[in-house]
Amino acid sequence: MRLRYGMNPHQQATITPLGRPPFAVVSGGPSYINILDALTGWQLVREAARRFGVPASASYKHVSPAGAALGETVADAYARARDADPKSSYGDFVAVSHPVDLELAGLLKRVVSDGIIAPGYDDGVVDVLAAKKRATYLVLEADAEFEPPAEEVREVYGVRLTQQRDALPMPHDLPDDAVLGMIVARYTQSNTVVMVKDGMTIGVGAGQQSRVDCTRLAGEKARLWWSRRSSEPLTGVTMVSDGALPFADNVEEAQRYGVTHIAEPGGSIRSPEVAAACAKAGITWSATGLRLFRH
Known part of the structure; x- marks a missing residue:
């Protein structure tokens, strides 16, 4: 199938399912980035809903969740x-784990969004959604039974890369917010730091070369989110890092944003220093042993 364009309008692009298609186009015409956002977002919400047994949603921009x-x-x-970072969610691609009802359709009708992927749509919903964006809103229906291949393949600049798909189960001995943060990190561009409170991300710092910059970015987003709700100090935040914290400066930054639990892979040469800094700050530290890089 020919796509509207590739990563940029001057690039032509197509999509070719490698067997059973993972989704169907219900309305609109997808672009290259739409497909990347949809496929990645669907995997995130599917994994989260399976783990927690409740609906999950993600607001995607440029292959990372806002x-x-x-x-x-x-x-x-x-x-x-969407409330985690409404500025970044402007023009997002929506992923939801359960069929879309008229309540969600009514909400989407009022916000700026490019498209949605879901496992189904209630009667009348597609008509509401398809009318968005001058009748160009993209509506995709995910195949809820589709399982991605065990091997991922990528061809870049004349080279083919293959690897095992990242499907390692999440730990069962961590609090729910830590597990949710790890699921989000799995589907976010590295380096990544995710801050979670009460079942929702309140700050995502993605795609930064410096991990402490990820921590600051996620923390500032969390602080802004909290400032819209309360004048009291922010606390009870869980911070998840997709890679090992290389220095204790990440802990010092985390303190500024009300972090009380840090979950990270550990195993770094300075992990004992990071653990000691957490203990000194009164922050619970969990070494998960699970790196979640995504590039």
Whole structure:
């Protein structure tokens, strides 16, 4: 299938399923980045919903989530996901784990968004969504039973790279917010730091070369999110890092944003220093042994 364009309008692009298609186009025409956002976002919300047994949603921009959250309904989950960083969610691609109802369709009708992927749509929903963006809003229906191949293949500049798909189960001995943060980190461009509170991301620092910059970026987003709700100090935040914290400066930064639990792979030469800094700051430290890089 020919796409509207590639990563940029001057690039032509096509999509070719390698067997059973993972989704169907219900309305609109996808671009290259739409497909990347949709496929990545769907895997995030599918994994989160399976783990926690409630609806999950993610608001994707440029192959990383601006926000992700659990909710009592799909509308609740998306509202919480978008509320994490509404500025970054402007023009997002939406992923939800359960069929879309008219409540969520009504919410999407009022916000600027490029498209959505979901496992189904209630009666009347597609008509509401398809009318968005001068009738160009992209609606994709995910195949809820589709399992991605065990091997990932990428061809870049004349070289083919293959690797095992990252499907290692998340730990069962961590608090829910830590596990949710790890699931979000798995589907976010590295380096990544995710801050989570009460089942929703409140700050995502993605794609930075310096991990402490990820921590600051996620923390400032978390602080802004909290400032819209309360004048009291922010606390009870869980911070997840997709890679080992290389220095204790990340802990010092985390303190500024109300972090009380840090979950990271550990195993670094300075991990004992990081653990000691957490103990001194009264922050619970969990070494997961699980790196979650994504490039």
